[in-house]
Amino acid sequence: MQRLLVLGGGTAGTMVVNKLRRRLDSQWQITVVDQDDAHVYQPGYLFIPFGIYQPSEVVRSRHRFIPDGVELVFGEIDLVDPDANEVLLADGRRLGYDYLIIATGTMPRPDQTPGMLGSQWRESIFDFFSLDGATALAAALAEFDSGRVVVHTVDMPIKCPVAPLEFSFLAEAYFRHRGMRDRVELTYATPLPGAFTQPVASAQLGSMLDERKIAVEPDFMVERIDEERKTLVSYDEREIPFDLLVTIPLNMGAEYLARSGLGDELNYVPVDKYTMLSKAHPGIFAVGDANNIPTSKAGSVAHFGVDVLVGNFCQYVEGKEMTGRFDGHANCFIESGDGKGLLIDFNYDTEPLTGSYPVPVFGPFGLLKENARNHWGKLAFRWMYWNVLLPGRPIPLPAHMSMLGKHQPRGQETAATEEQS
Amino acid sequence: MTVTTIGAAQVHVDAEGFLTEYGEWNEDLGSQLAAQIGIELTDAHWRVIRFLREDYAEQGETATLRRVSTQAGIPVKELFALFPGKPAKKMAYVAGLPKPVGCVLSVAGPSRSSERTARRGGIR
Numbered sequence: 001m002q003r004l005l006v007l008g009g010g011t012a013g014t015m016v017v018n019k020l021r022r023r024l025d026s027q028w029q030i031t032v033v034d035q036d037d038a039h040v041y042q043p044g045y046l047f048i049p050f051g052i053y054q055p056s057e058v059v060r061s062r063h064r065f066i067p068d069g070v071e072l073v074f075g076e077i078d079l080v081d082p083d084a085n086e087v088l089l090a091d092g093r094r095l096g097y098d099y100l101i102i103a104t105g106t107m108p109r110p111d112q113t114p115g116m117l118g119s120q121w122r123e124s125i126f127d128f129f130s131l132d133g134a135t136a137l138a139a140a141l142a143e144f145d146s147g148r149v150v151v152h153t154v155d156m157p158i159k160c161p162v163a164p165l166e167f168s169f170l171a172e173a174y175f176r177h178r179g180m181r182d183r184v185e186l187t188y189a190t191p192l193p194g195a196f197t198q199p200v201a202s203a204q205l206g207s208m209l210d211e212r213k214i215a216v217e218p219d220f221m222v223e224r225i226d227e228e229r230k231t232l233v234s235y236d237e238r239e240i241p242f243d244l245l246v247t248i249p250l251n252m253g254a255e256y257l258a259r260s261g262l263g264d265e266l267n268y269v270p271v272d273k274y275t276m277l278s279k280a281h282p283g284i285f286a287v288g289d290a291n292n293i294p295t296s297k298a299g300s301v302a303h304f305g306v307d308v309l310v311g312n313f314c315q316y317v318e319g320k321e322m323t324g325r326f327d328g329h330a331n332c333f334i335e336s337g338d339g340k341g342l343l344i345d346f347n348y349d350t351e352p353l354t355g356s357y358p359v360p361v362f363g364p365f366g367l368l369k370e371n372a373r374n375h376w377g378k379l380a381f382r383w384m385y386w387n388v389l390l391p392g393r394p395i396p397l398p399a400h401m402s403m404l405g406k407h408q409p410r411g412q413e414t415a416a417t418e419e420q421s
Numbered sequence: 422m423t424v425t426t427i428g429a430a431q432v433h434v435d436a437e438g439f440l441t442e443y444g445e446w447n448e449d450l451g452s453q454l455a456a457q458i459g460i461e462l463t464d465a466h467w468r469v470i471r472f473l474r475e476d477y478a479e480q481g482e483t484a485t486l487r488r489v490s491t492q493a494g495i496p497v498k499e500l501f502a503l504f505p506g507k508p509a510k511k512m513a514y515v516a517g518l519p520k521p522v523g524c525v526l527s528v529a530g531p532s533r534s535s536e537r538t539a540r541r542g543g544i545r
Contacts, residue, residue, distance in 0.1 A: 155487065193507075219506075219507060221486070221497070221501075223497070223498065235497055235498050235500075235501040236501050236505070236506070264488070265485075265487055265488045265491045265492065266487065270480075294522045
């Protein structure tokens with residue numbers, strides 16, 4: 001009997017157990033631990049503040065997506081003891097394992113910024129990467145009449161790095177459709193030097209902010225929030241006053257990883273970026289948002305990463321060399337308001353480029369280009385998520401990024417080719 | 422990647438002027454790199470730079486501001502005072518290390534904006 005223990009039954013953990021249950025024989029006992037039975041479709045958080053989705057539309061029972069032959073244990077994880085091959089739960093239960101896959105993701109930590117969780121929390125300061133936050137923000141937006149709206153990110157990396165941009169685009173359209181755009185001043189405050197991290201995407205997305213008259217405050221590293229003056233204060237003493245602040249708090253991995261000595265300064269598990277095997281402990285993998293690989297924290301990365309991990313895991317447990325190499329592939333639809341959206345597709349070595357993304361039947365989708373098909377692609381994805389992605393059914397999207405259809409910036413053709421070889 | 426001369430030393434740098442060979446750096450060179458971006462190094466600066474050098478040797482990555490603050494106990498506020506404007510970038514530049522990832526992606530090849538920066542002669 002071999003025991004595989006998976007920590008976290010979210011996007012990555014659910015896909016892993018579905019795929020591995022099919023690959024591993026009955027000699028394998030597979031267990032997954034999570035703290036509750038509510039699986040949230042996290043891309044849906046973006047739409048709740050604008051009343052496009054209701055909270056009930058994004059939550060389902062976790063256990064429905066865990067296959068037969070996998071035990072689902074509910075409990076809070078207290079500690080991993082990698083020397084004893086054991087996980088301790090807060091209620092004292094102990095779960096032994098031969099192999100461990102960590103998939104407990106990342107979460108917003110408003111407690112990490114002084115002044116955020118004070119008197120203005122859920123009064124004039126909101127987050128939307130939690131179900132109650134997104135729901136409270138919907139009510140606040142419906143009542144909002146005029147003033148300064150600031151969309152803000154504390155620090156990178158964050159789950160779904162395009163979400164604050166999407167929120168800004170949707171907020172602009174929301175105020176415009178309600179006939180109050182001229183009474184709202186919109187500001188986008190980011191710790192990055194521009195709208196996004198990479199040159200081609202940053203230029204395109206930056207000009208979309210300009211067109212919508214959304215002011216950008218770049219290189220803004222928040223130190224604290226002055227509650228009384230309702231003002232963001234940065235380390236270099238710049239100030240941004242707000243009437244309504246929509247912030248992405250610092251994102252961190254789970255606290256038990258820090259207690260177990262398995263996390264870095266943000267509680268992410270340091271792993272080999274190609275195999276997702278822990279750098280410190282044999283037999284421990286970390287997949288999805290929980291690891292420290294240098295790509296987006298996003299469901300698409302979890303999906304493509306799990307595809308590579310599953311094949312590698314089967315080789316690893318047989319003592320063979322792992323032949324799969326994850327390339328950091330990510331793709332994201334970006335909602336831009338007015339029923340339109342964009343698509344970006346990239347990996348460790350290739351930044352998001354313009355062009356088109358080929359998908360059989362439904363595609364091609366335009367890359368870094370606004371159109372209605374990308375918007376409908378994003379909305380259709382919710383169905384795909386529950387019915388195809390989580391159960392681990394095949395999707396006609398290859399795990400590795402392809403250059404097919406992408407336009408390379410002039411002068412970089414040779415550089416990119418060299419990097420890939 | 423190109424070879425450039427800083428003081429008496431020949432070193433390999435990327436398009437933005439960051440050293441690409443860990444072993445080519447020494448403290449003299451650090452002082453000259455700092456001078457190029459208008460910083461005179463004090464003991465407080467050296468504490469940061471030595472931490473960055475040691476941490477890189479162990480981790481293989483340049484520490485972020487948050488990591489310097491949690492691991493070396495130097496508050497982020499102080500890093501902004503020591504290396505004004507873009508501390509993460511300036512610290513790495515002086516310490517002869519790659520820019521910290523600290524963001525969501527890595528990328529192939531230099532961007533054109535960074536080539537422009539290189540032509541102007543390093544980060545400002």
